Amino acid sequence: MQKLIITVLISFAISMVAGPFIIPWLKRLKVGQTINQFGPRSHQGKQGTATMGGLVFIFSAVITSVIMGVWKGTSGHFLIIELLSMLAFACIGFADDYIKVVKRRSLGLTPIQKMVPQALIALLLSVFAYMNPYIGSDLVIPFTDSTINLGVFYIPVMVFLIVGVVNSANLLDGLDGLCAGNSMLGFGTLSLIAMSLAAMNEGLDPDLYNTALFSGAMCGAILGFLRFNTHPASVFMGDVGSFAIGGAMIAVAIVTRLTLILPIIAFTMMISSLSDIIQVIYCRFSGGKRIFRMAPIHHHFELSGIPETKIVTMYDVLTALLCILALLGYVK
Numbered sequence: 001m002q003k004l005i006i007t008v009l010i011s012f013a014i015s016m017v018a019g020p021f022i023i024p025w026l027k028r029l030k031v032g033q034t035i036n037q038f039g040p041r042s043h044q045g046k047q048g049t050a051t052m053g054g055l056v057f058i059f060s061a062v063i064t065s066v067i068m069g070v071w072k073g074t075s076g077h078f079l080i081i082e083l084l085s086m087l088a089f090a091c092i093g094f095a096d097d098y099i100k101v102v103k104r105r106s107l108g109l110t111p112i113q114k115m116v117p118q119a120l121i122a123l124l125l126s127v128f129a130y131m132n133p134y135i136g137s138d139l140v141i142p143f144t145d146s147t148i149n150l151g152v153f154y155i156p157v158m159v160f161l162i163v164g165v166v167n168s169a170n171l172l173d174g175l176d177g178l179c180a181g182n183s184m185l186g187f188g189t190l191s192l193i194a195m196s197l198a199a200m201n202e203g204l205d206p207d208l209y210n211t212a213l214f215s216g217a218m219c220g221a222i223l224g225f226l227r228f229n230t231h232p233a234s235v236f237m238g239d240v241g242s243f244a245i246g247g248a249m250i251a252v253a254i255v256t257r258l259t260l261i262l263p264i265i266a267f268t269m270m271i272s273s274l275s276d277i278i279q280v281i282y283c284r285f286s287g288g289k290r291i292f293r294m295a296p297i298h299h300h301f302e303l304s305g306i307p308e309t310k311i312v313t314m315y316d317v318l319t320a321l322l323c324i325l326a327l328l329g330y331v332k
Helices: 002-028 041-046 054-072 077-102 111-131 151-172 178-200 208-229 238-255 259-265 267-285 297-303 308-328
Strands: 138-140 147-149
Touching (some): 002 208, 054 238, 077 208, 111 151, 138 259, 151 178, 208 238, 267 297
């Protein structure tokens, strides 16, 4: 536990130090956010705010994870997979941000340009997990000692879940500090659960300890990033940041076999994605009518007159309560 705390503190410190260097650099490059003209009017004032700030916590998490992994001296294949998953999805987000910033096309990559590489990365990650003797096709049922074996269906199910989580994280990143705050709490929870599982020796790879450190590094890095991302944000994480968060979170869930706990600790991500899907389906079959004023649902709350900061606080409190609930089932 001592090294986990040290990991969080180091990662937090690196983000706090790196931010004042990376953010002005992004501004000098004129990497400013292009605001969707169909978004809430209050967001038009954010036009030109530096984006791609996710590079701050990605840099911090990678450096800290490598340092702490070497210090621990354990095998590192879980850590490598988690880092590769984060960086691979971050690259897709980077390409999306690049098109938005350089090409001045607010929607970025087309859906197919995003989905194809996402699906390929998800397939590779799913096959690795399925073939790994410490992971396999079993998923732990939350709050029980039981597992469910998906057998040959594990790979297609996981591909669907991986792509879903990554894009859900992206959809949640719509308000200052929203995705960062919620995901910081989620990674903190995953780090404690992974540490508890490693201590109890649940038959998983000893390298699970590194998973706890990686999650702690993400928690600390994002906490440091929040210094620059809370309202009024001086920088947005961009798709490079939100895709990295989704890729990292699902990788941690996979190696711990706790994918089924994500609907609890990442509930706000899930409702963002679900509200968007419901809106699209209802609009298509109702002749253009809408359930929400705007999707994802946090924009519905905005257009209903709730201040942005209050919405973010509501989401943070809800996520914190759900994370505590998740911890009760795993941390002894």
